[in-house]
Amino acid sequence: MPSKLSVNIGRLRIENPVMVCSGTFGYAEEFRGLTDIKKLGAIVTKTITLRARAGNPMPRTCETPAGMLNSIGLENPGIDKFIKEKIPVLEKSGVPIIVSIASDQDIDEFPALAKKLNKINAVGAIELNISCPNVKHAHKVSGGGRLIAQDAQATSDIVRSVRKATRKPLITKLSPNVTDITEIAMAAEEAGSDAVALVNTLIGMSIDVVARRPKIAQGLAGLSGPAIRPVAVRMVWEVYQKIKIPIIGMGGIMDTESALEFFIAGSSAISVGTANFINPRAATEIISGIEKYLRSNKIDSIKELTGSLKCRS
Amino acid sequence: MGTEIYQERPKITGKKYFGQDYFNLSLYCPTISRKAKPGQFVEVKVSSADDPLLRRPLGIHSVKGNSFHILCEIVGRGTELLSGKQPGGYLDIIGPLGNGFNFRHPASGIRHPVIVAGGMGVAPLVFLAEKLKETKNSKSKMPISVLIGARTKKQVLCEKEFKALGCDVKIATDDGSAGFKGRVTDLLKYLLRAAILKPQAIYGCGPKPMLKELAVICKKYRVPAQVSLEAHMSCGFGACLGCAVKTISGFQRVCKEGPVFNAQDIIWQEDAV
Numbered sequence: 001m002p003s004k005l006s007v008n009i010g011r012l013r014i015e016n017p018v019m020v021c022s023g024t025f026g027y028a029e030e031f032r033g034l035t036d037i038k039k040l041g042a043i044v045t046k047t048i049t050l051r052a053r054a055g056n057p058m059p060r061t062c063e064t065p066a067g068m069l070n071s072i073g074l075e076n077p078g079i080d081k082f083i084k085e086k087i088p089v090l091e092k093s094g095v096p097i098i099v100s101i102a103s104d105q106d107i108d109e110f111p112a113l114a115k116k117l118n119k120i121n122a123v124g125a126i127e128l129n130i131s132c133p134n135v136k137h138a139h140k141v142s143g144g145g146r147l148i149a150q151d152a153q154a155t156s157d158i159v160r161s162v163r164k165a166t167r168k169p170l171i172t173k174l175s176p177n178v179t180d181i182t183e184i185a186m187a188a189e190e191a192g193s194d195a196v197a198l199v200n201t202l203i204g205m206s207i208d209v210v211a212r213r214p215k216i217a218q219g220l221a222g223l224s225g226p227a228i229r230p231v232a233v234r235m236v237w238e239v240y241q242k243i244k245i246p247i248i249g250m251g252g253i254m255d256t257e258s259a260l261e262f263f264i265a266g267s268s269a270i271s272v273g274t275a276n277f278i279n280p281r282a283a284t285e286i287i288s289g290i291e292k293y294l295r296s297n298k299i300d301s302i303k304e305l306t307g308s309l310k311c312r313s
Numbered sequence: 314m315g316t317e318i319y320q321e322r323p324k325i326t327g328k329k330y331f332g333q334d335y336f337n338l339s340l341y342c343p344t345i346s347r348k349a350k351p352g353q354f355v356e357v358k359v360s361s362a363d364d365p366l367l368r369r370p371l372g373i374h375s376v377k378g379n380s381f382h383i384l385c386e387i388v389g390r391g392t393e394l395l396s397g398k399q400p401g402g403y404l405d406i407i408g409p410l411g412n413g414f415n416f417r418h419p420a421s422g423i424r425h426p427v428i429v430a431g432g433m434g435v436a437p438l439v440f441l442a443e444k445l446k447e448t449k450n451s452k453s454k455m456p457i458s459v460l461i462g463a464r465t466k467k468q469v470l471c472e473k474e475f476k477a478l479g480c481d482v483k484i485a486t487d488d489g490s491a492g493f494k495g496r497v498t499d500l501l502k503y504l505l506r507a508a509i510l511k512p513q514a515i516y517g518c519g520p521k522p523m524l525k526e527l528a529v530i531c532k533k534y535r536v537p538a539q540v541s542l543e544a545h546m547s548c549g550f551g552a553c554l555g556c557a558v559k560t561i562s563g564f565q566r567v568c569k570e571g572p573v574f575n576a577q578d579i580i581w582q583e584d585a586v
């Protein structure tokens with residue numbers, strides 16, 4: 001009997017629909033003792049690139065009203081070291097691992113990274129981070145300073161190239177920094193993505209008025225946390241009208257209630273990000289909260305909740 | 314494997330103000346109190362609302378049995394909110410975090426440790442003095458020396474606490490309203506040059522420019538120095554990579570590999586501001 005909470009992301013079945021976002025859960029070891037990692041539906045790793053990256057200069061983060069800005073710059077040990085040192089630790093959790101990947105120089109790095117992950121059983125799916133706002137020369141398409149996720153054609157090309165390189169389920173992570181996110185979501189679906197994840201951070205800026213300098217060394221940075229939740233919920237709702245593949249919803253989820261908003265708007269699963277920093281137990285508390293909600297509303301499966309929004313008009 | 318970290322809701326069992334801007338909270342918290350090492354810190358949720366969002370890092374100031382203290386300066390919205398908490402209430406905290414000072418001499422205890430505090434950097438150093446007193450070479454007649462630097466006499470903190478531990482305390486103030494007139498690092502330089510202090514280990518905590526200067530002095534006098542750094546922290550336990558500092562072995566997380574580093578391992582000139 002399928003459990004009330006289990007959902008499928010392509011061929012990947014997860015026991016419950018609550019994951020943790022890329023870049024907000026370290027490599028899971030940091031949360032040992034702070035939360036029951038085994039209970040998570042899946043863990044999405046920090047984005048990994050082909051070569052090691054030292055990341056951006058400091059300061060890299062600052063607090064904003066009900067949110068935070070970050071410009072970490074994809075600091076990571078590079079794929080080979082990641083596979084050697086971090087996968088064994090992640091594997092021990094027994095939870096499906098979703099590896100987030102990105103190119104930082106050449107877009108051909110996407111399929112190359114995917115190929116390196118093919119042989120690793122613990123890797124349940126691959127997430128394509130085509131929406132990181134914090135890497136200077138990465139993902140620039142059409143000769144201009146645009147993210148891949150800001151261009152439907154480029155999104156399609158990347159998804160297609162990775163689709164050819166791997167049979168693992170593919171999740172395409174979308175940027176909210178676009179005019180029409182549904183266009184990009186449809187391009188990803190059409191090119192063979194098994195799911196879309198939205199949203200990555202909103203590009204923002206915060207200024208120290210005494211020094212008249214940006215509070216983040218790089219100037220621009222990615223906004224996350226409760227401040228972005230209404231934007232993210234809106235985008236999930238828009239995308240839900242246009243595609244059939246599952247949506248993994250994220251952006252400012254702090255607790256059960258905010259997670260439920262995303263399901264009702266059209267998410268099949270949700271992901272907890274910034275909240276992990278403030279309440280390391282947020283994701284596991286949300287799992288129990290969702291169970292309770294389903295029980296008290298006599299809903300048999302979380303799938304019934306997805307897209308169950310009642311419109312007012 | 315690894316040191317344990319707890320998320321707890323300890324009861325606030327006491328509160329004391331020092332002037333208008335500083336306060337001390339005592340928290341009944343057996344887990345963290347028993348595991349804590351000097352130099353470690355806790356991440357405190359100052360409000361149950363979503364704003365301000367992030368926890369605030371605060372050093373473990375002193376440990377007595379199952380309780381520990383934090384000493385906090387009110388500098389902004391978060392610390393202001395924290396100052397509104399009253400005894401009898403509870404606080405949501407995560408800790409103990411970070412690596413802490415290495416205060417044990419391999420063989421016989423350190424004969425003459427010197428502590429250098431700048432501004433609020435004094436907060437975690439009282440706990441260090443407590444531990445140094447326990448582990449210091451018992452045959453050594455040299456005291457634990459403590460140099461406290463502050464802007465004016467009003468900002469000199471913890472003098473009594475160090476003296477109660479038997480430390481030899483020297484003060485430096487920018488305006489000369491108490492003790493030596495000048496920076497605490499200038500006082501240290503003078504005491505080393507005059508061979509009044511002959512430390513085997515120096516421990517520092519304070520603003521970055523002061524720690525940088527401390528590193529230069531300690532290099533010159535060939536004294537090993539450990540310094541506790543500050544950084545803006547979004548998580549405090551190694552998950553966000555927001556608190557990096559450049560060291561001779563690459564970027565390290567101030568919250569996890571630090572906040573205490575060997576002064577000579579930090580690449581100071583790389584640091585903006």
Ligand SMILES: Cc1cc2nc3c(=O)[nH]c(=O)nc-3n(C[C@H](O)[C@H](O)[C@H](O)COP(=O)(O)OP(=O)(O)OC[C@H]3O[C@@H](n4cnc5c(N)ncnc54)[C@H](O)[C@@H]3O)c2cc1C
Nearest residue numbers: 063369370371372384385386389390391392436543544545
């Ligand atoms: C490891 C460590 C230990 C610390 N120990 C103590 C202590 O024992 N006593 C004490 O009074 N202070 C200590 N501080 C500094 C303390 O964390 C800040 O003063 C506090 O976060 C300011 O919050 P605020 O909301 O009042 O100020 P705001 O300026 O309004 O804060 C805005 C944001 O900036 C961050 N921030 C501001 N100042 C600092 C700072 N100096 N260091 C790090 N983040 C900062 C805040 O956390 C917050 O996210 C420590 C800092 C670190 C990193």
Ligand SMILES: Cc1cc2nc3c(=O)[nH]c(=O)nc-3n(C[C@H](O)[C@H](O)[C@H](O)COP(=O)(O)O)c2cc1C
Nearest residue numbers: 021022023047070129199200224225251252273274
């Ligand atoms: C400190 C930090 C680092 C992040 N790093 C990554 C990353 O490496 N790759 C990625 O796809 N998203 C990254 N993100 C974005 C999150 O995965 C998530 O999409 C976003 O923060 C919105 O969710 P939230 O508001 O719940 O945090 C990062 C976010 C934060 C706050």
Ligand code: FES
Nearest residue numbers: 549553554556568
């Ligand atoms: S504060 Fe998050 S890694 Fe150090």
